[in-house]
Amino acid sequence: MASGVKPRVKVPKSASAGEVIIIKTLISHKMESGQRKDADGNVIPRSIINRFTAEFNGEMVIDVNLEPAISTNPYFEFEAVVPESGDFTFTWYDDDGDVYTETKSISVG
């Protein structure tokens, strides 16, 4: 597991049915591009998060494929519709096979 990986997500706590909300996500990750060299001239191997998904009650909101050209601490901002109360599940897939997840509930009322 890559060290110091911490997902952070901003989702409103409540919304009205069918409302459009803005979701901001950030995960701390060094996103080593595989292009850099260390002091001895050896290439530092690639180590990035290659996929990010956001789902609401199992339905897809956004599915993102990341390449090494995404900055350190990948940040995404997007909009989602909230039809009912439920949970947003955010998943990040690391190159080394690790999966990081974060869940946020939202209530409609």
Next chain:
Amino acid sequence: MNVTRRQTLAIGLGAAAAAALPFGAMAATEDDIAAFTGGAEVGEGGITLTAPEIAENGNTVPIEVNAPGATAIVVLAAGNPNPGVVTFNFGPLAASQSASTRIRLAGTQDVIAIAKMADGSFVQASQSVKVTIGGCGG
């Protein structure tokens, strides 16, 4: 100024090498575009790519893409060692086909966004970004 035969050769070789570099990168970009569109014609309009004109730090360049009615948007940086940057696939609960993120740019170049519309057509937008400090290598 006297230019010997040897010098002429050296100059010619240098120029050829310099010309070959960006050409290789452009070919990779075209390959990536073809892989996404399947060779279909790419139109204009219906997609907005927002990127700064001048980015001081190529390590984090904020960009935003917006293409109403798109199912997927791919972002390419033609001047990077690998042109692929990011692909957004929008699901049924995406309120708008827009997203923002931060990307790395190796140097001053064009950033290209191509959207796949729900009807299977493709549109693209591009913007040139001046980069003061490159975001690759180092």
